[in-house]
Amino acid sequence: MFCHVLPSFCCDWRHVGSLELSSLAWFKILEDGNHMCSRSCTCSFGFLVMKFFQLHTRHCRSSEGLRTCQIRFACVAVAMAADMLANTRVGFIGAGQMAEAIARGLDKAGVVPANKMCASDVNVGRMKVFESLGTSVCSSNTKLAETSNVLILAVKPQVAEKVVTDMKPSLSKDHLLVSIAAGIPISKLQDWAGEARIVRVMPNVACMVGETAAGMSLGKTATPADSDLVTTMFESVGKIHVVDEKLLNAVTGVSGSGPAYIFMAIEALADGGVAAGLTRDVAMSLAAQTVLGSAKMVLETKKHPGELKDMVTSPAGTTIAGIRELEDRGFRSALINAVVAGAKRGEEMSKY
Amino acid sequence: MAADMLANTRVGFIGAGQMAEAIARGLDKAGVVPANKMCASDVNVGRMKVFESLGTSVCSSNTKLAETSNVLILAVKPQVAEKVVTDMKPSLSKDHLLVSIAAGIPISKLQDWAGEARIVRVMPNVACMVGETAAGMSLGKTATPADSDLVTTMFESVGKIHVVDEKLLNAVTGVSGSGPAYIFMAIEALADGGVAAGLTRDVAMSLAAQTVLGSAKMVLETKKHPGELKDMVTSPAGTTIAGIRELEDRGFRSALINAVVAGAKRGEEMSKY
Numbered sequence: 111m112f113c114h115v116l117p118s119f120c121c122d123w124r125h126v127g128s129l130e131l132s133s134l135a136w137f138k139i140l141e142d143g144n145h146m147c148s149r150s151c152t153c154s155f156g157f158l159v160m161k162f163f164q165l166h167t168r169h170c171r172s173s174e175g176l177r178t179c180q181i182r183f184a185c186v187a188v189a190m191a192a193d194m195l196a197n198t199r200v201g202f203i204g205a206g207q208m209a210e211a212i213a214r215g216l217d218k219a220g221v222v223p224a225n226k227m228c229a230s231d232v233n234v235g236r237m238k239v240f241e242s243l244g245t246s247v248c249s250s251n252t253k254l255a256e257t258s259n260v261l262i263l264a265v266k267p268q269v270a271e272k273v274v275t276d277m278k279p280s281l282s283k284d285h286l287l288v289s290i291a292a293g294i295p296i297s298k299l300q301d302w303a304g305e306a307r308i309v310r311v312m313p314n315v316a317c318m319v320g321e322t323a324a325g326m327s328l329g330k331t332a333t334p335a336d337s338d339l340v341t342t343m344f345e346s347v348g349k350i351h352v353v354d355e356k357l358l359n360a361v362t363g364v365s366g367s368g369p370a371y372i373f374m375a376i377e378a379l380a381d382g383g384v385a386a387g388l389t390r391d392v393a394m395s396l397a398a399q400t401v402l403g404s405a406k407m408v409l410e411t412k413k414h415p416g417e418l419k420d421m422v423t424s425p426a427g428t429t430i431a432g433i434r435e436l437e438d439r440g441f442r443s444a445l446i447n448a449v450v451a452g453a454k455r456g457e458e459m460s461k462y
Numbered sequence: 463m464a465a466d467m468l469a470n471t472r473v474g475f476i477g478a479g480q481m482a483e484a485i486a487r488g489l490d491k492a493g494v495v496p497a498n499k500m501c502a503s504d505v506n507v508g509r510m511k512v513f514e515s516l517g518t519s520v521c522s523s524n525t526k527l528a529e530t531s532n533v534l535i536l537a538v539k540p541q542v543a544e545k546v547v548t549d550m551k552p553s554l555s556k557d558h559l560l561v562s563i564a565a566g567i568p569i570s571k572l573q574d575w576a577g578e579a580r581i582v583r584v585m586p587n588v589a590c591m592v593g594e595t596a597a598g599m600s601l602g603k604t605a606t607p608a609d610s611d612l613v614t615t616m617f618e619s620v621g622k623i624h625v626v627d628e629k630l631l632n633a634v635t636g637v638s639g640s641g642p643a644y645i646f647m648a649i650e651a652l653a654d655g656g657v658a659a660g661l662t663r664d665v666a667m668s669l670a671a672q673t674v675l676g677s678a679k680m681v682l683e684t685k686k687h688p689g690e691l692k693d694m695v696t697s698p699a700g701t702t703i704a705g706i707r708e709l710e711d712r713g714f715r716s717a718l719i720n721a722v723v724a725g726a727k728r729g730e731e732m733s734k735y
Binding site: 292314315316318319320321322323325348349351353356357359360361362363364365366367368369370371372373374375376377378379380381382383385386387388392393394395396397398399400401402403404405406407408409410411414415416418419421422423424427428429431432433434435436439440441442443444445446447448449450451452453454455456459 | 565587588589591592593594595596598621622624626629630632633634635636637638639640641642643644645646647648649650651652653654655656658659660661665666667668669670671672673674675676677678679680681682683684687688689691692694695696697700701702704705706707708709712713714715716717718719720721722723724725726727728729732
């Protein structure tokens with residue numbers, strides 16, 4: 111109920127001076143936004159309000175006017191963000207698994223509802239999948255460009271050039287093209303896409319379970335609002351960082367390729383458990399759950415992994431015995447080298 | 463039957479440290495045991511205050527704890543466990559279920575110390591604290607299937623747990639007890655690699671930890687073999703297979719297998735003291 115009311119407020123009230131609600135009322139709206147957000151309401155506005163509230167409180171210097179200032183900024187911010195999201199119509203160029211994961215995430219988090227999304231794919235079966243999510247489907251990419259202002263390029267890299275070049279006549283500076291195609295530099299995308307604003311994203315496979323680790327880089331004409339929008343979109347399926355494009359190979363080395371290394375680690379932990387006497391199913395379940403819990407410890411405690419390692423290493427215990435083996439065999443070094451090798455290979459590939 | 467069992471469950475924490483707190487929070491949050499049906503006892507008054515702030519009761523002594531609780535969680539440091547439980551023995555009966563999370567203390571000893579109480583031994587891990595423990599449990603001779611179900615339900619409020627023969631708890635320790643340290647090291651190394659490749663530390667560390675989380679979630683949710691998932695993300699002559707070559711060349715998997723076995727072996731040695 112709150113969700114439907116706020117957009118019309120915000121779209122009408124761009125200017126703080128025309129506010130008729132008391133500051134208390136606005137605080138209630140902001141609080142409600144927080145509250146509803148924490149109750150997993152599908153309202154994205156509470157989420158954005160919190161975000162902008164955090165960003166803009168820094169701008170208020172006077173403590174007297176702080177409360178009012180916060181409200182003003184928050185109101186304007188809510189108006190802007192609400193306006194931006196309210197007008198966002200997402201078109202998926204390619205309706206594969208990654209596209210589907212992103213679409214599901216956007217809808218589930220309330221960032222972009224399904225009915226504001228459209229997909230186009232050569233494969234009719236994939237379009238049916240999208241329809242079952244509640245999105246529209248388009249018979250051609252040209253139509254997609256007509257109905258969407260944010261286009262997600264989610265086709266295989268090999269066909270990206272043809273697909274985008276064919277769309278070029280339908281693209282304008284009013285389009286934001288978000289490419290998730292691995293290894294395709296912004297310069298090429300810009301050539302193929304003409305006037306469209308470009309953002310390049312390097313997500314990873316865990317998009318599919320809503321926990322991607324991703325990096326993004328902005329094209330020359332992409333705006334700060336574009337950056338925020340794409341950040342918000344990908345935060346509905348995990349975490350994302352803005353980096354210079356030259357660092358996307360490094361991102362690939364860590365988060366693009368990293369999952370394969372962790373799959374191997376989980377298999378090896380399970381093998382170790384089997385060697386020590388566990389059945390395969392118990393060993394594998396413990397291994398995967400152990401890795402999940404450990405990562406969550408790092409993310410939530412915000413402690414250094416070295417500090418966490420110290421916490422669980424009791425004198426002459428089982429853990430330090432295992433650590434000796436890992437250090438002896440250059441476990442950490444192997445991973446460092448794998449990341450560097452992957453980044454290097456990415457760099458080589460970008461030169462073709 | 464299960465609802466009846468849970469309705470009558472009054473949990474007492476012998477020791478109110480971080481693991482106990484994590485379990486208490488999980489039980490309450492998941493609605494398995496509400497805070498007002500829990501009680502804690504600890505020599506440290508500050509820790510008792512923490513529990514009170516969760517909404518549990520506190521007891522001034524373990525004896526009182528045994529009087530008011532039918533499920534007792536032994537959550538003190540292993541070094542003091544013998545004294546603590548032996549002192550409680552007169553207050554314990556076959557109507558008590560004693561759930562020990564004290565590392566390395568075998569059921570036979572717990573049974574000696576606890577008299578008639580039914581025993582379940584649990585090997586949780588540190589991720590209990592973020593509600594994602596990987597744990598194993600073993601049953602004492604007089605513990606019932608209902609006890610097994612109850613303890614399983616309790617620990618599923620903070621992660622996942624498997625029932626195993628007690629002789630396999632060392633192997634469980636090797637994987638899930640010590641595993642977190644190996645993964646902390648892996649996250650640090652992935653971040654170091656990212657820094658070597660040009661990322662700032664904070665971005666590298668954040669990507670590394672998030673990558674590990676997402677990868678584990680892929681295995682758990684898709685239920686596919688990790689080898690199959692690895693294949694899925696390894697494109698021809700791509701970045702990932704280049705990294706994998708390094709890992710295989712350097713015996714990455716072997717290092718982990720050996721670490722798990724070394725940890726299990728050390729656990730076995732320790733249980734013989």
